[in-house]
Amino acid sequence: MNLDFTPEENTFREEVRTFIKENYPAALRKAQDEGRPLTKDEYLMWHKILAKKGWVAPGWPKELGGTGWTPTQKYIWSEETARADCLPILPFGMSMLAPVIYTFGTDEQKKTFLPDIYNGDVWWCQGYSEPGAGSDLASLKTKAERITADDGKEYYIVNGQKTWTTLGQHADWGFFLVRTDPDAKPQSGISFLLIDMKTPGIEVRPIITLEGGHEVNDVFLDNVKVPVENRIFHENQGWTCAKALLAHERSGIAGVARSKRNLEKLRTIANTERSDTGSALLSDSFFRRKVAELEIDLTALEFTELRTLAGESSGKGPGPESSILKIKGTEIQQRLQELALEAVGHYGAPFLRDLSGSNATVGPDYADGLAGEMFNGRKTSIYGGSNEIQRNIIAKMVLGL
């Protein structure tokens, strides 16, 4: 048991650091610093650079374009990309859909879809939640009826509504859970469909969230015609795919490296801000205690994640234990956002990103947008299976209750 990096691992870290320094796009850095919503091209800039380098899909099997990195190398990668504040790779195609395709898809489907996901040429969105199916996802009602069309081919005709579709406004394709057998038990009548978002009958409508951003959408499907060969795995067995995807969704969710970086930011803010007595806020006994407790909690999470990674490297996939990472990871992310907002005092209040696009600032630069991040961050304990659902998963799958 040790925490030492081998000389090879240290060389790898240097290589990663240098690559990021030399190749991270300046235009993207500028857009991130301005804090405005990114364009579709900006979202994909870093993805495409990494695809070219062969580093975009560390989680994939090597023969499909994965990096073949050891768990330690992956850990170094996540540390270095977080340290440099690289834009995270969008998860929808890369880490949510791709594992479903390479685990359950046909060879034909792998050939058709994986290269475009890898190269960032197709933007995917997720069609899981519905207005009446949130935590109880299996109660979803979007209906797909199988027909033979005039061209002699088989299609599903899809009708229903999906919601909370993140960045669906940019999506080229979506992966959807639909009900193909209305009479079966909730989990057993569901199929997993890939749908071209340009198909007639699809309408994407923005949902503006409380901090004023447009990230999520409603997706309406009105007699949308989907070829049967766009179904992954067997008809009525899409729940198997859905569950596998959720486990993958949870495993990267701890966000330890990014939280470490945000903790550094918080310390910088709290060293600059003044307490009531005029000393640095970070030397105020109440505030520093909160920072210390958070830092310790984050250390514990880091080692829990490392233990999970070590378990995975010995052949166990991401198990239900990854629910711990989701619960603690999101609690820590939210706590960091709360403390940052608390630290800036009065300057948490100005709302400067108005719809005219002006981004003038008042007060210190670091205060700008902190409230919005905190408001937006409340989603993390709700999405990906709410933290209460994660507790249900641990109770059932780990504790056998």
Place this chain on the structure above:
Amino acid sequence: MDFSFTEEQSMLRDTVAAYLADHYDFDKRRAVVTKEPGWRPEVWKAFAEELGILGAPFSEELGGLGGGAIDNMVVMEEFGKALVVEPYLGTVVIGGGFLKHSGHAGAADLIGGIIGGTNIFAFAYAEPKGRYNLAALETTAKKDGAGWVLNGHKAVVIGAPFATHLIVTARTAGGPRDAQGISVFLVEKGAKGVTTRDYPTVDGLRASEVYFENVSLGADALIGPADNGLPLVEKVVDEAIAATCAEACGVLRKLHEGTLEYTKQRKQFGQPISSFQVLQHRMVDMFINVEQAVSMTYMANIKVTDDAERAKAASAAKVQIGKACRFVGQNAIQLHGGMGMTDEMAIGHYFKRATMIETAFGSVDHHLARYEFLSLGAAA
């Protein structure tokens, strides 16, 4: 980076677990701790001779098994599961730690006695008014020719009733609470002028108030540097914290498992109470606390050998473990309902040990303050 145990460490765990399964069930332990002498010398003898574990963290040159902090961690976690009362912490971890790190001329012989089971150590550091400050010492040692004269009162010295030797911290120079002017001494418990008042503790251990009245010590009683012993004390206490965290992990696992089992059997409203979501979520939160405590214990035991990281790591772990002891311990009793209140069930005994570990070598507040200082710098 590697989180696996070596083959030797896995064997050590299996050996200890198998012995405790055969010789250390709850009823036996309860009978032992409620009457004199409060421990089983024959178990200690078996640790030394049959299992050979008292040499776990000592080098092979000294006659040990060549392990270190991780080996202590393995042993202590198993001891926590069985609520072992024999003085491994005081003797092997703390006594052995002082001897190993100090370069004391008699260290090899004394460690030989530890490994053989004949030397038993207790750590006399706490004082009635010192709380958790290792430098708050009213016990004094005054130079007397080549040797020293020791006077003072040490509080709640765990394991002292069984000990052959005491490790004593004393002020040899400077004012109260000064970091400088502290020295560490090895005192034979039978030495003239040493008296004790022995008593049981609430968690089944034995301890003593120890009084020193003009105890005359030779020059070779000094362990480590004269007047500058605090860094050595801190180092050994951090090692003791890392080991105690491991014991806590064993205790916490049993508290959690015991609660799972009990709630599956206990029926109310016509169903096992484990089917109620409010209790399920509580037990999940207990589980998360246990896993986070285990993670921090690994972290602390890995980093405890790195002097640059040691103190921060030990305090961080002690904060996490202290909180977990309270949360898991109290909820284990709560979920057992009235049965949790009985002396008959093991759960209460684990709870009592967890509660004492929560403040052993410093409370959550103490270690948060220490961590803050180490991580964030001095306060205003």
